[in-house]
Amino acid sequence: MSNELIFDVKDVTLRFGGVTSLNNVTLEHRRGEILAIIGPNGAGKTSLFNSLTGVYQPQEGEIMFHSDTRGSHSVIGKLPHNVARLGIARTFQASRLFNALTTFENIKIGIEARQKTGPIGAMLKLPRTRHEENLSDEKALELIEFVGLTHRLNTLADSLPYGDRRRLEIARALGTEPEVLLLDEPAAGTNPSEKVELTELIRKISREYGVSVLLIEHDMRLVMALAERLYVLNFGSVIAQGTPEEIRANDAVIEAYLGSAHHDEAKESN
Amino acid sequence: MSDDITRTKFNREDARLASTCVAGGLLLALMTGPAGTADAPLSSAKTSLFSGHVWGFLAFGIALAVVSVWRRKVRNGEWVSRRESPRRSPSVFVGNVMGAMSNAWWIVAFVVTFLVALLVADLTGPYVPNKLSFGQLFTQLQDSRTYGYIVFLWWIVNSIRLRRSRAARHGVLPAFTRSAVFRVLAGGVGGFLFALGADPWLPEKFSFSYFTFHNNSTTAFLSHLPTWLWTGCGLLLGVRAVLADRNKSTHSNRLRARQFKMSSNTRVALYGVALFAAFEAPKFLSPFWQEAIFQQIGIFCFLAIGLNIVVGFAGLLDLGYVAFYALGAYVNAYFSGALPIRPPFILNPFLSIPVAIVVAMAAGVLLGLPTLRLRGDYLAIVTLGFGEIVYVLANNLQNITGGANGSGTIGNFSLNIPGIRFTLDGQAISQDLNFYYLLLAFMIPILIIFTSLNNSKVGRSWAAIREDEVAAASLGINGLKYKVMAFAIGASTSGVAGVLASVKQGILFPSNFALQVSITVLVLVIFGGMGSITGVLIGSAVIGWLLQFLLFHSFIDYQDADKYMYIGALLILAMIFRPQGLWPATRRAREFHDAEIGLGTADAVGEPAEGPLA
Numbered sequence: 001m002s003n004e005l006i007f008d009v010k011d012v013t014l015r016f017g018g019v020t021s022l023n024n025v026t027l028e029h030r031r032g033e034i035l036a037i038i039g040p041n042g043a044g045k046t047s048l049f050n051s052l053t054g055v056y057q058p059q060e061g062e063i064m065f066h067s068d069t070r071g072s073h074s075v076i077g078k079l080p081h082n083v084a085r086l087g088i089a090r091t092f093q094a095s096r097l098f099n100a101l102t103t104f105e106n107i108k109i110g111i112e113a114r115q116k117t118g119p120i121g122a123m124l125k126l127p128r129t130r131h132e133e134n135l136s137d138e139k140a141l142e143l144i145e146f147v148g149l150t151h152r153l154n155t156l157a158d159s160l161p162y163g164d165r166r167r168l169e170i171a172r173a174l175g176t177e178p179e180v181l182l183l184d185e186p187a188a189g190t191n192p193s194e195k196v197e198l199t200e201l202i203r204k205i206s207r208e209y210g211v212s213v214l215l216i217e218h219d220m221r222l223v224m225a226l227a228e229r230l231y232v233l234n235f236g237s238v239i240a241q242g243t244p245e246e247i248r249a250n251d252a253v254i255e256a257y258l259g260s261a262h263h264d265e266a267k268e269s270n
Numbered sequence: 271m272s273d274d275i276t277r278t279k280f281n282r283e284d285a286r287l288a289s290t291c292v293a294g295g296l297l298l299a300l301m302t303g304p305a306g307t308a309d310a311p312l313s314s315a316k317t318s319l320f321s322g323h324v325w326g327f328l329a330f331g332i333a334l335a336v337v338s339v340w341r342r343k344v345r346n347g348e349w350v351s352r353r354e355s356p357r358r359s360p361s362v363f364v365g366n367v368m369g370a371m372s373n374a375w376w377i378v379a380f381v382v383t384f385l386v387a388l389l390v391a392d393l394t395g396p397y398v399p400n401k402l403s404f405g406q407l408f409t410q411l412q413d414s415r416t417y418g419y420i421v422f423l424w425w426i427v428n429s430i431r432l433r434r435s436r437a438a439r440h441g442v443l444p445a446f447t448r449s450a451v452f453r454v455l456a457g458g459v460g461g462f463l464f465a466l467g468a469d470p471w472l473p474e475k476f477s478f479s480y481f482t483f484h485n486n487s488t489t490a491f492l493s494h495l496p497t498w499l500w501t502g503c504g505l506l507l508g509v510r511a512v513l514a515d516r517n518k519s520t521h522s523n524r525l526r527a528r529q530f531k532m533s534s535n536t537r538v539a540l541y542g543v544a545l546f547a548a549f550e551a552p553k554f555l556s557p558f559w560q561e562a563i564f565q566q567i568g569i570f571c572f573l574a575i576g577l578n579i580v581v582g583f584a585g586l587l588d589l590g591y592v593a594f595y596a597l598g599a600y601v602n603a604y605f606s607g608a609l610p611i612r613p614p615f616i617l618n619p620f621l622s623i624p625v626a627i628v629v630a631m632a633a634g635v636l637l638g639l640p641t642l643r644l645r646g647d648y649l650a651i652v653t654l655g656f657g658e659i660v661y662v663l664a665n666n667l668q669n670i671t672g673g674a675n676g677s678g679t680i681g682n683f684s685l686n687i688p689g690i691r692f693t694l695d696g697q698a699i700s701q702d703l704n705f706y707y708l709l710l711a712f713m714i715p716i717l718i719i720f721t722s723l724n725n726s727k728v729g730r731s732w733a734a735i736r737e738d739e740v741a742a743a744s745l746g747i748n749g750l751k752y753k754v755m756a757f758a759i760g761a762s763t764s765g766v767a768g769v770l771a772s773v774k775q776g777i778l779f780p781s782n783f784a785l786q787v788s789i790t791v792l793v794l795v796i797f798g799g800m801g802s803i804t805g806v807l808i809g810s811a812v813i814g815w816l817l818q819f820l821l822f823h824s825f826i827d828y829q830d831a832d833k834y835m836y837i838g839a840l841l842i843l844a845m846i847f848r849p850q851g852l853w854p855a856t857r858r859a860r861e862f863h864d865a866e867i868g869l870g871t872a873d874a875v876g877e878p879a880e881g882p883l884a
Contacts, residue, residue, distance in 0.1 A: 084746035096741035100860035113746040122726035
């Protein structure tokens with residue numbers, strides 16, 4: 001079961017005019033797995049994320065999403081909100097919260113996106129609407145507690161510190177009941193202690209919610225501690241894949257990217 | 271939860287509920303019924319206690335009783351439990367519909383009362399003005415009012431007992447008792463009780479004279495007993511709300527209370543005051559204010575509230591809003607036979623309102639689906655074009671709209687509902703207090719509906735789209751769907767405003783629907799405070815007053831077209847000193863604040879934060 005794929009990406013090529021952003025990228029994401037994508041700046045990591053979530057439409061290749069409950073679907077050709085409805089949630093590199101809304105409301109929007117209440121129900125406060133309101137209230141509280149933001153319940157999103165913003169974004173994405181969670185550099189700009197908390201949180205998400213996690217991250221320590229497998233992108237192509245140990249030992253990776261990081265790490269540990 | 275309920279077919283509690291509803295129906299009948307005259311006292315056959323309309327309301331009460339009991343049985347699992355059978359069998363469906371109806375009973379009651387009243391209007395014949403002496407009133411009191419008081423008391427007592435028993439069963443009061451709507455209603459009933467006990471001229475309150483001008487002085491207003499009664503009622507309401515807030519202990523209640531900045535007791539007290547002012551103040555107005563309200567502010571409020579959905583809630587700039595207004599007006603003109611093309615049947619404006627809603631909504635959806643993919647400036651230009659198309663069509667389709675010469679005379683709200691009367695003279699309507707109460711009768715449900723819409727999933731989704739459409743899409747929110755929804759709701763409100771305005775004006779000219787109207791309404795919304803229902807009402811009132819002031823004091827050779835100069839100047843001042851509007855919405859105010867400190871880019875019409883998708 002654990003080998004069953006949730007994302008099956010085959011030979012995806014994405015071009016913007018003459019620039020090839022993704023070149024024949026093939027990627028297999030197993031259900032329940034924490035998979036990381038690493039690579040230098042401009043390697044196409046975020047482009048890949050955008051292709052997986054329907055924001056960009058690749059010209060070639062195939063992206064299949066195998067949902068547990070909703071069957072298999074091709075992501076290509078779907079609009080972002082329809083992709084999200086399949087059970088694919090994401091966070092953004094620069095966190096994109098609804099700044100004028102509170103923590104609570106931010107999470108609630110994510111939960112409500114799955115609910116059925118329509119405009120008529122909302123206008124007349126029909127029984128189902130009230131019922132769903134209560135459900136989303138409860139679930140939002142649960143999620144807020146899960147990510148540890150209970151003390152920030154009614155804080156406006158724009159006044160949250162950076163680490164909290166990250167966690168709120170994750171909670172908001174979790175509210176949509178995803179099967180796979182795409183995290184775009186969740187640790188960017190957080191301090192070391194926040195990084196430790198974040199690592200724990202991502203593990204907990206994978207464990208308790210059974211959500212598969214696809215992660216883009218620059219922080220090697222975090223990636224190596226967290227990911228079960230890694231893909232390395234460079235100039236839009238996959239240059240290596242494997243377990244953290246294999247990646248550490250991979251010459252191509254060290255040459256293209258990890259080399260410097262290894263040195264840094266060596267320096268830091270000295 | 272149904273274990274402790276006796277599973278009888280029709281138990282005592284059901285009987286209590288049913289009798290409450292029937293009593294409510296009777297009460298409505300007695301409150302609104304024709305009061306009789308010296309020539310034709312109540313005891314005569316035509317206007318006796320059991321004349322036509324009483325039967326109508328009685329039928330309504332019985333229907334409400336059936337619905338309520340049905341609903342309760344379904345909820346308690348005695349008939350069909352919703353949770354046990356998730357599949358949609360017809361009985362569950364009917365149960366749900368019934369449940370929905372009784373939960374939203376205030377809307378249903380409103381609509382049904384209205385329809386019944388329509389029927390009754392045919393049955394009860396011409397309007398009989400109420401000119402009774404005090405002695406005659408006293409006779410009447412013995413004749414029928416006494417029964418009214420009895421059923422009213424029965425209604426109140428039963429309602430309280432029902433709520434008590436429900437509260438005992440569930441541990442807390444049912445959710446609707448915590449809603450602002452309920453509190454306002456409760457406050458209204460309280461005020462009514464006050465009036466019952468204290469006002470020596472009480473019988474008038476049940477009669478037509480309640481809805482007429484008293485006299486135009488402030489002292490009369492202050493010495494008027496209901497003024498103080500209503501005020502007392504508002505105070506009680508506030509106290510009650512404070513106590514209720516203090517006792518709040520359930521989880522989601524605490525959440526809701528903190529979710530919005532203004533505490534709910536302040537909110538409720540404000541509603542109470544506003545309701546009081548809306549009901550009582552107009553009766554004591556000077557001619558200046560009467561005209562300001564009937565000629566300017568009334569229709570402005572409808573238009574602004576509708577546009578507020580589009581501009582304020584969904585953040586879309588719509589410059590062709592007047593087109594839907596025109597559609598509503600011309601639909602009404604068409605169905606009253608005022609246009610060169612003849613309708614298959616003539617409709618009363620009351621009945622052409624649903625048609626206008628459907629037509630305007632359809633137009634909104636048709637225009638919205640292709641254009642709402644555009645953003646900001648482009649959308650504004652396309653809607654501007656649509657507005658101009660409708661205007662040009664109205665002007666040039668001589669054979670359909672009557673062209674620049676205008677339409678024929680438009681039919682009136684030709685009703686003889688007891689309590690609301692309209693003469694067939696279009697000119698008189700604009701000075702008729704009853705026209706004001708008619709506007710109010712449409713306005714209050716719309717306000718309630720739109721407020722709950724804004725505080726719902728839909729409202730939050732609009733906020734999300736306004737702030738960051740990409741992020742909203744990543745959560746599965748279909749931006750286009752919600753934008754079209756906003757467009758359609760705004761358009762249908764505009765359509766209703768069109769019908770009301772067309773009746774008020776009597777004759778339609780295409781120039782009533784020029785671009786300037788769209789701009790003016792946009793100014794109302796921006797000036798009052800985008801996204802805030804209270805704000806746009808205030809904006810409408812201020813600008814309506816300004817226009818009336820300019821007309822009244824026709825200084826410096828004031829021409830009607832000059833008003834745009836003054837509106838423009840006012841808007842410039844507002845943009846310098848208070849860009850978020852007079853009374854901004856909490857969320858919108860935060861967005862402005864964010865923009866000022868460089869977080870997000872909530873500009874005046876809410877361009878999504880980071881430009882186009884992809």
